[in-house]
Amino acid sequence: MTSVAVASNVFVNQLETNRYDRLDRRTLERAKTLMHQQLYVLGRDIESSHGNLLMMYGAKRVASPLPGIPSLYIFRFRRRTSIAFRGFGVFVGDERTGGIFVHRYLFEPRWMPSCRFEPIAWLPKELTRTRRPRGVDDWKLAYNLIFQLIDWFVEYEQWVRETFGRRLRTGQLVRFRLLKNAILNWDMVVGWSSIKAELQGESK
Numbered sequence: 001m002t003s004v005a006v007a008s009n010v011f012v013n014q015l016e017t018n019r020y021d022r023l024d025r026r027t028l029e030r031a032k033t034l035m036h037q038q039l040y041v042l043g044r045d046i047e048s049s050h051g052n053l054l055m056m057y058g059a060k061r062v063a064s065p066l067p068g069i070p071s072l073y074i075f076r077f078r079r080r081t082s083i084a085f086r087g088f089g090v091f092v093g094d095e096r097t098g099g100i101f102v103h104r105y106l107f108e109p110r111w112m113p114s115c116r117f118e119p120i121a122w123l124p125k126e127l128t129r130t131r132r133p134r135g136v137d138d139w140k141l142a143y144n145l146i147f148q149l150i151d152w153f154v155e156y157e158q159w160v161r162e163t164f165g166r167r168l169r170t171g172q173l174v175r176f177r178l179l180k181n182a183i184l185n186w187d188m189v190v191g192w193s194s195i196k197a198e199l200q201g202e203s204k
Helices: 004-021 025-046 135-164 166-178 188-203
Strands: 060-062 072-077 081-086 089-094 098-103 106-112
Touching: 025 089, 025 106, 025 166, 025 188, 081 135, 089 135, 098 135, 106 135, 135 166, 135 188
Parallel strands: none
Antiparallel strands: 060 072, 072 081, 081 089, 089 098, 098 106
């Protein structure tokens, strides 16, 4: 027979898990929209008139073995963390906790088998071994990785602005809007900082 204490702990743990699993839909929708916007401008940065901005910022480029498939760009920093960009999403890995993939159109962490983006998924259909977080500790670790990703976006966007001025992003986002996309934030530093604050507040 399950004791009252054990049953209570199970119930509390489920409530904690739901806190992550059921974050405010409006916040997550904004995060999805901004992720799509962010990956669009990163794609434009690769072919910028100033040069390949991702490589200027320290990315390692891995050419695709498949014709017509864009290269992979990987950032490794703080010795333990790596971020890898694909057109369909972003991988974030930490040697201490593991790795997640965040899909471009679904702002939900999916655990991957490795803390590095290996083997490389060149196509979305190759992401077959991901899984949703299970339990409160799993969700906390996954969202900590998402917060690291958001911090990277903020730092990168600040660097772009300071190095090339606001006009670069404004021009890219004007073209983005002409493709019938919604602009969430013209100032992406403010946009990501706001989303991180909301997610942190909701998940505590």
